[in-house]
Amino acid sequence: MGICLSTRIKAESATQIGGNSKYVSTNGNHTGNSSGDGDFVLVSEPPTPQCEGEMLQSSNLKNFELSDLMMATRNFRPDSVLGEGRFGSVFKGWIDKDSFTAAKPGTGMVIAVRKLHQESFQGHREYLAEVNYLGKFSHPHLVKLIGYCLEDEDRVLVYEFMPRGSLENHLFMRGSYFQPLSWNLRLKVALGAAKGLAYLHGAETKVIYRDFKTSNILLDSNYNAKLSDFGLAKVGQSGDKSCVFTRVMGTYGYAAPEFLATGHLTAKSVVYSFGVVLLEMLSGRRAIDKNRPYKQQKLVEWAKPHLANNRKLFSVLDNRLEGQYAMDVAHRVANLALQCISTEPKLRPTMKEIVKELEQLQDIKNVENTCSRTSNGPRQCRQSAKDAGNKDANDAYPRPSASPLHSK
Numbered sequence: 001m002g003i004c005l006s007t008r009i010k011a012e013s014a015t016q017i018g019g020n021s022k023y024v025s026t027n028g029n030h031t032g033n034s035s036g037d038g039d040f041v042l043v044s045e046p047p048t049p050q051c052e053g054e055m056l057q058s059s060n061l062k063n064f065e066l067s068d069l070m071m072a073t074r075n076f077r078p079d080s081v082l083g084e085g086r087f088g089s090v091f092k093g094w095i096d097k098d099s100f101t102a103a104k105p106g107t108g109m110v111i112a113v114r115k116l117h118q119e120s121f122q123g124h125r126e127y128l129a130e131v132n133y134l135g136k137f138s139h140p141h142l143v144k145l146i147g148y149c150l151e152d153e154d155r156v157l158v159y160e161f162m163p164r165g166s167l168e169n170h171l172f173m174r175g176s177y178f179q180p181l182s183w184n185l186r187l188k189v190a191l192g193a194a195k196g197l198a199y200l201h202g203a204e205t206k207v208i209y210r211d212f213k214t215s216n217i218l219l220d221s222n223y224n225a226k227l228s229d230f231g232l233a234k235v236g237q238s239g240d241k242s243c244v245f246t247r248v249m250g251t252y253g254y255a256a257p258e259f260l261a262t263g264h265l266t267a268k269s270v271v272y273s274f275g276v277v278l279l280e281m282l283s284g285r286r287a288i289d290k291n292r293p294y295k296q297q298k299l300v301e302w303a304k305p306h307l308a309n310n311r312k313l314f315s316v317l318d319n320r321l322e323g324q325y326a327m328d329v330a331h332r333v334a335n336l337a338l339q340c341i342s343t344e345p346k347l348r349p350t351m352k353e354i355v356k357e358l359e360q361l362q363d364i365k366n367v368e369n370t371c372s373r374t375s376n377g378p379r380q381c382r383q384s385a386k387d388a389g390n391k392d393a394n395d396a397y398p399r400p401s402a403s404p405l406h407s408k
Contacts, residue, residue, distance in 0.1 A: 061135050062100050062147030066154055069093065071102035073113050085229070087126060088116035092161070100147070110161035111146060118153040127155045133207060133230040141196030143218055143228040162226065164219035167193075167277075171214060172286060183324040185223050186281045187333075191358040192225030193217050197274060198351035200227075201267045208265055212273040213254045213287075214280055253287030253298070257343065268345040274354065275340025279303055282333060284318030300341055307338040329364055332357070 072093035073080050080091040090112055095102060097109040116127055127148075134145035149156035164170070167189055170181050181189070193212075200207040209227065216229045256272035259265055276287050279299055285292075287299050296302045306312035310327075313334055317325075336357055342348050349357075 061131065061145060062158070064100070064147050064149040064156065064158060066149050066151045066156065068095075068100075068102045069113055069149055069156055069158070072111065074105065076113075076115060082112060085114065088114055090114045093158075110163075112159045112161050114157040114159065116155045116157075118155075124155060127157065130157055130230050137199075137205065137207075139196060139199045140224070141192045141199065141226050143226045159228070162218035162228075163221045164223060166215050167217040167219060167225065167281075168214035170219070171280060171284060180284070180318070180320040181281075183321050187358065187362055188223055189217065189219065189225045190278055190281060190333075191355065191362055193227065193277070194274065194351055194355045194358055196225065196227040197270055198355050201270070201351050208267060209270055210265070211251060211254075212270055212277065213251050214277055217277070253300075256345065258345065266345065267351070268348045271340050271348045271351060271354070272342075272345075274351070275337050275348075276300060278333065278337040278340065279307075279316075282318065282330075282337060283316050284320060304338065304341065307334045326364075329361055332361060 070076065072095050073091040074093075076089075076091050080093070082090045082092050084090070091114075093102075093111045093113045094105055094108045095111055103109075116124070130145065131148055134142065135148075138144070143162065144160040146158045146160060148158065170178055197209060197212065199205065200209050207230075209230070211229060212227070216227060218226050218228050220226065254273045254276045256269045259269050276299070280287060283299065283303060285296075285299050285303075289297055289299070303316045306316045310331060313331065316334070317330060336349075336354065339347065339349055340354070
């Protein structure tokens with residue numbers, strides 16, 4: 001029997017985020033920010049199936065047997081763990097690409113299997129949200145949900161495997177595998193993520209992706225960005241209305257200040273989060289980094305005064321990029337990030353406008369990457385390691401610490 005979820009109107013109060021912890025919550029959930037202004041509009045849960053049986057049956061997903069997934073992941077062995085999420089672990093597995101039955105390790109199709117903790121009620125809600133959203137949507141920049149398993153107390157989700165892992169790893173981890181992402185790849189990832197968000201904000205979907213951050217942007221073998229983890233996503237409202245959430249959830253450092261203060265959530269809240277991620281990609285710095293000097297610990301506060309100043313912008317740009325960019329393009333990216341993190345939501349661009357701007361910058365980049373000829377012959381274009389995006393895609397790399405659907 002499925003467990004029906006209540007559709008009662010939410011009326012809880014926003015939680016406070018402390019300064020000494022990345023995640024702060026009174027109920028074990030991630031806490032975060034969001035934005036918006038104007039009158040509050042209290043809304044109920046999304047008008048989607050609220051019974052777990054009804055919701056699962058309405059999807060076009062594969063209903064896996066737990067025994068098959070145990071075989072596919074070698075009984076959820078610890079050495080198959082790809083990462084740790086909020087409410088469970090993610091394991092690497094193999095299935096036959098046609099029958100979806102378990103396959104021997106190293107054969108068939110690679111999958112990422114997320115097994116949720118049995119005791120987490122919030123995890124169960126996120127489980128249903130993942131099925132509700134990813135089970136219905138199909139887009140090149142959203143991680144594909146292949147299927148699910150629900151047997152007794154076991155709840156499992158099966159996703160496509162993302163060989164390159166998360167953007168977070170490539171920006172912030174150090175090691176022989178994680179070479180610094182080139183300028184060109186950063187623009188490519190930013191555009192892909194923006195397209196995914198623009199799709200979610202579209203007229204037909206109207207989904208507000210509440211936990212946009214680098215660890216939830218996964219990369220395939222060609223560095224195509226795909227959004228993952230829809231457990232905190234919500235259906236948006238039409239017009240100027242917005243959702244109001246009294247349980248403010250997300251990740252500290254990424255969300256717009258108004259959401260933290262009011263719980264008022266709009267699509268422009270996500271635009272702010274995108275601006276923070278874009279700033280991380282520009283600078284190579286984390287949104288919150290307690291290891292830096294006090295005035296540099298909050299990336300937005302530190303970098304914001306520098307973004308509009310051509311001379312000061314150099315101090316923000318990641319020095320590992322080694323001059324791979326043209327300054328006029330860097331200025332435009334910095335200006336876009338500055339617009340996104342505006343304290344006034346109405347001044348932030350839409351995701352559709354962001355996509356258009358990044359596409360124009362991609363066109364400029366492509367022209368600049370065309371090697372100019374001199375009297376001495378063609379000049380080589382400068383690229384960083386793995387810039388082509390199709391080399392050593394199946395190489396193993398160190399296991400990340402905490403993020404869903406990471407690859408080894």
